[in-house]
Each structure stands twice: as structure tokens, then as C-alpha cells.
Amino acid sequence: xxxxxxxxxxxxxxxxxxxxxxxxxxxxxxxxxxxxxxxxxxxxxxxxxxxxxxxxxxxxxxxxxxxxxxxxxxxxxxxxxxxxxxxxxxxxxxxxxxxxxxxxxxxxxxxxxxxxxxxxxxxxxxxxxxxxxxxxxxxxxxxxxxxxxxxxxxxxxxxxxxxxxxxxxxxxxxxxxxxxxxxxxxxxxxxxxxxxxxxxx
Amino acid sequence: xxxxxxxxxxxxxxxxxxxxxxxxxxxxxxxxxxxxxxxxxxxxxxxxxxxxxxxxxxxxxxxxxxxxxxxxxxxxxxxxxxxxxxxxxxxxxxxxxxxxxxxxxxxxxxxxxxxxxxxxxxxxxxxxxxxxxxxxxxxxxxxxxxxxxxxxxxxxxxxxxxxxxxxxxxxxxxxxxxxxxxxxxxxxxxxxxxxxxxxxx
DNA sequence: TTAAAGAATGAATAGGAGTTCAATTCTTTA
DNA sequence: TAAAGAATTGAACTCCTATTCATTCTTTAA
Numbered sequence: 001x002x003x004x005x006x007x008x009x010x011x012x013x014x015x016x017x018x019x020x021x022x023x024x025x026x027x028x029x030x031x032x033x034x035x036x037x038x039x040x041x042x043x044x045x046x047x048x049x050x051x052x053x054x055x056x057x058x059x060x061x062x063x064x065x066x067x068x069x070x071x072x073x074x075x076x077x078x079x080x081x082x083x084x085x086x087x088x089x090x091x092x093x094x095x096x097x098x099x100x101x102x103x104x105x106x107x108x109x110x111x112x113x114x115x116x117x118x119x120x121x122x123x124x125x126x127x128x129x130x131x132x133x134x135x136x137x138x139x140x141x142x143x144x145x146x147x148x149x150x151x152x153x154x155x156x157x158x159x160x161x162x163x164x165x166x167x168x169x170x171x172x173x174x175x176x177x178x179x180x181x182x183x184x185x186x187x188x189x190x191x192x193x194x195x196x197x198x199x200x201x
Numbered sequence: 202x203x204x205x206x207x208x209x210x211x212x213x214x215x216x217x218x219x220x221x222x223x224x225x226x227x228x229x230x231x232x233x234x235x236x237x238x239x240x241x242x243x244x245x246x247x248x249x250x251x252x253x254x255x256x257x258x259x260x261x262x263x264x265x266x267x268x269x270x271x272x273x274x275x276x277x278x279x280x281x282x283x284x285x286x287x288x289x290x291x292x293x294x295x296x297x298x299x300x301x302x303x304x305x306x307x308x309x310x311x312x313x314x315x316x317x318x319x320x321x322x323x324x325x326x327x328x329x330x331x332x333x334x335x336x337x338x339x340x341x342x343x344x345x346x347x348x349x350x351x352x353x354x355x356x357x358x359x360x361x362x363x364x365x366x367x368x369x370x371x372x373x374x375x376x377x378x379x380x381x382x383x384x385x386x387x388x389x390x391x392x393x394x395x396x397x398x399x400x401x402x
Numbered sequence: 403t404t405a406a407a408g409a410a411t412g413a414a415t416a417g418g419a420g421t422t423c424a425a426t427t428c429t430t431t432a
Numbered sequence: 433t434a435a436a437g438a439a440t441t442g443a444a445c446t447c448c449t450a451t452t453c454a455t456t457c458t459t460t461a462a
Contacts, residue, residue, distance in 0.1 A: 003429060003430045003431070003435095003436060003437040003438065004429095004430070004431080004437090005429090005430090005438080006429080008429090009428095009429070009430090009438085009439090013439085016439095037418095037419065037420085038419075038420060038421085039419080039420090042442095047440075047441085048441040048442055049420085049421085049441085050422075050440070050441055050442065051439080051440055051441070053420095053421070053422080054438095054439070054440080058420080058421085059419090059420065059421090117318035117319055117320070117321070117324060118318055119318070120318065123318060130369070130373070131373075134373070153392070153393065154386070154389040157370060157386060157389045157390060157393065158389075158393055160369050160370050160373040161366040161369060161370050161390070161393055162366075163369055163373075164365040164366045164367070164368055164369020164370065164373075165362040165363075165365045165366045165369070165397075166365070167365055167369070168331070168361050168362060168364055168365020168366070168368070168369075169361050169362050169365065172331070172332075172335070172361040172364075172365075185355070185358060188354065188355040188358045189358060189362070191354070192354065192358065192359055192362055192397055195352070195396055195397055195398075195399045196366075196393060196396055196397040197396075198396045203404090203405060203406040203407065203459090203460060203461050203462070204405095204406060204407040204408060204458095204459060204460045204461075205407085205459095205460065205461080206408080206459090206460090207459080207460075209459090210408085210409090210458090210459070210460090214409085217409095217410095238448095238449065238450085239449075239450060239451080240449080240450090243412095248410075248411085249410060249411040249412055250411085250412070250450085250451085251410070251411055251412065251451085251452075251453080252409080252410055252411070252412095254450095254451070254452080255409070255410075259450080259451085260449090260451090
């Protein structure tokens with residue numbers, strides 16, 4: 001034998017893989033998935049298109065990983081917010097406002113993750129993450145019902161509804177509002193969520 | 202001149218156009234937009250593919266018209282429900298349950314209209330119709346606030362939120378529930394909507 | 403009946419983006 | 433330094449449908 005992968009090569013391959021992912025992530029963050037053609041990703045990553053295929057079997061696999069990476073961050077952020085100290089209402093408010101704030105910080109990315117038309121297999125990832133959000137909210141709702149803060153309800157449905165509610169308001173009124181109006185819009189959404197879960201007075 | 206379109210020809214052309222639209226509508230209703238390739242539409246309509254182009258400049262135009270046709274029916278149905286006699290709460294309940302019932306009656310179509318990945322120009326139609334739903338709900342919310350049935354709120358935001366809420370719950374929990382569970386799920390969604398708009402006791 | 407104008411046909415074409423692969427360059431070890 | 437094994441390259445290829453258009457029917461009016 002005259003060749004075996006050394007740590008150095010391993011490291012460089014890891015770095016190439018990382019570059020490709022980062023390039024794709026950046027393109028998606030700027031122009032959505034449609035802007036991330038393989039040739040564009042390759043150019044941005046500084047490799048040939050063929051090289052991408054040594055790291056990702058298909059474009060869909062690459063996109064799925066980009067989707068997971070981006071979405072997981074959002075889910076984690078919401079999870080942290082939901083896990084803070086305080087009443088369930090406060091934690092729900094924080095979780096929701098975290099979602100809103102982060103979506104506003106990168107609206108194109110938010111659009112890509114929430115609503116951009118994508119390949120069905122990437123859409124499957126989207127559904128996974130919508131469920132991940134829903135699970136977090138569902139747990140919070142259950143807790144709030146036990147503590148008596150929220151009225152009795154089907155937590156699974158309310159959780160899904162909140163996810164849909166947040167997505168739609170991010171794409172609709174909020175994105176087109178002026179910067180000064182944003183805070184009040186965000187406040188409206190939070191108030192709406194609290195009403196929806198039936199916070200008792 | 203030796204040829205001029207007569208009423209007979211006019212009528213047949215109208216009928217061909219109608220066949221094409223109907224074929225497309227049916228395919229979309231069964232398998233979504235992805236199942237409605239031009240060749241499939243032509244076959245279903247009993248014409249050659251080239252013929253479609255004498256009636257619709259591009260596939261996108263055809264799809265947009267199919268989308269509008271289908272969506273308008275849904276919007277009209279909700280509008281009727283919202284315009285019945287009764288309290289604003291009752292009318293909201295009816296509007297929401299109308300939406301749910303109709304979505305359940307044709308789930309594939311509901312998916313195509315609500316969430317199937319489509320061309321951006323068809324997506325634009327989708328946004329139009331989401332706004333149409335929202336407008337109906339917004340008017341109802343305004344009325345309910347004036348009458349004192351609903352708490353003060355930003356009706357535009359709540360309306361958008363309800364649209365998102367309905368769409369998400371149609372795709373999530375409801376579609377996968379058993380037939381017997383459907384009614385209770387629908388009831389949960391209605392109750393949720395009433396809480397969200399802040400129905401006063 | 404016939405010529406002009408339209409309408410319909412469907413095989414051929416176009417175009418765009420993902421994917422492949424023969425040739426090339428790089429790494430490693432003997 | 434050489435040879436084997438990998439990795440990289442990017443132009444060529446593939447695939448898939450939407451779209452076109454030369455040809456063939458139909459219809460109309462003289």
C-alpha cells in the first residue's frame with residue numbers, strides 16, 4: 001500500500017465539506033434555495049461542481065443538511081427560551097418573541113425555512129422541524145394546563161396552530177411593516193398567542 | 202375574406218377551453234400540481250398538447266387559472282359563512298368550520314392549495330387568496346370589536362394568524378386523525394379560534 | 403366547389419440544471 | 433523518486449418537460 005488517509009487530509013476534507021455547507025447556507029440565506037444551484041454553491045465554496053458530489057450524493061441531500069442545520073438552530077433557540085425560569089405564560093411569550101426576533105433578523109432565511117417552495121424531500125425536513133417547534137410548545141402547554149395557567153385544551157392542536165400562526169404572521173403583516181411598527185406588531189402576536197392558549201386572568 | 206368565427210366555433214372553442222381547465226383541475230385535485238404535466242392535461246382533456254397553447258400562453262397561466270378557480274370557491278364559501286345572521290362569534294365559528302369541512306372533503310386539493318410547492322408565480326396566487334381569506338376574517342373581527350364581542354386587537358394580524366393557524370392544522374394533526382376524531386378536532390380548532398380573538402364571556 | 407383563414411396535431415426541439423467521468427493533480431509510503 | 437491510491441476538475445452528458453411549428457384537418461364565404 002502506498003497511500004492512506006492521514007489526519008491532515010482528513011482535516012482538509014472536513015474543511016472542504018464545511019466550506020460547501022457554508023457556501024450553500026449563505027446562498028440560501030441570501031436568495032433562498034433557488035439561488036443555490038450546484039454550480040453557484042461550488043463557485044462560492046471555491047471547488048468544482050464535481051467535488052460537491054464527493055461529499056453529498058445529491059443536491060437534495062445537501063439541501064436537506066442545510067435545512068437541518070439552519071432549522072436546528074432555531075429550534076434550539078426556542079427550546080432555550082421555553083426552558084427559562086418563570087411562569088408558563090412568560091416562557092411562552094419568550095419562546096414566541098424569540099422566534100419572531102430571529103425571523104426578522106434574517107428574513108430571507110426565514111422565508112426559505114418557512115415557506116419557499118422546495119423539493120418534496122426538503123419539504124419533509126420542513127415538516128420535521130415544524131413538528132419540533134410544535135413539540136416544544138406542546139410540552140409548555142401541557143405544563144401550563146397542569147399548573148392551571150392555561151385552560152384545558154388539546155395541546156397538540158394548539159401547538160400546531162401556534163406554529164402555523166407564527167409562520168403566517170412572519171410572511172404576512174410583519175415582514176412588510178416598517179421597522180418602528182415591528183415591536184408593536186410583535187407585541188400583538190404575543191398577546192394573540194396568550195389569548196389562544198387561554199391564559200387565565 | 203373567406204372565414205370568420207361563427208357562434209358555433211366560438212362555442213366549441215369555449216368548450217375546449219373549459220375541458221382543458223377541467224382536466225387540469227381534476228388532475229390537481231387528485232395528484233396536486235406536479236401530476237398535471239401538460240401532456241397529462243392534454244390527454245385528460247382529449248386534445249393534443251399543442252392545443253393547450255392556443256388557449257393558455259404557458260403552463261403557469263393555466264395553473265394560475267386553476268388555482269384561482271379552486272381558491273375562489275373556497276373563499277366564496279367562507280364569505281357566505283361569515284355573512285350569515287348571528288353573533289360575530291357564531292359567524293366566525295361557521296366560517297372556520299366551513300373551511301375545515303371543505304378542506305377535509307378534498308384533502309389532496311387542500312394540500313395543493315395550501316402547501317404544495319409550486320412555481321413562484323402560482324405561489325403569488327396563493328398569497329392573494331390567503332389575503333382574501335384574511336380580509337373576510339378581518340372584517341368580521343372589526344365588527345366583533347365594535348360590537349364588543351371581541352377584545353381590542355390588531356385585526357389584520359389576528360386575521361393573518363387565523364389563516365396560518367387553519368392551514369397548519371389542516372396539514373398537521375387533522376389530516377392524520379381518524380374519521381371519528383375529526384369532529385372533536387374540528388371543535389378544538391373552533392374553540393381555539395374563539396379564544397384567539399378574545400371572545401368576551 | 404374552392405380558396406382563404408383558423409384550429410388542431412404531435413413529433414421534434416429547447417433549455418436549464420443536476421450529475422457523471424476521463425483526465426489531471428495531489429498525497430502517501432516504500 | 434516512483435508508483436499507487438485519492439481527490440479534484442469542469443466540460444460533456446442526461447433527463448425531463450415545457451414549448452414550438454410544419455403539416456394536416458375544418459370551417460367559412462364567395
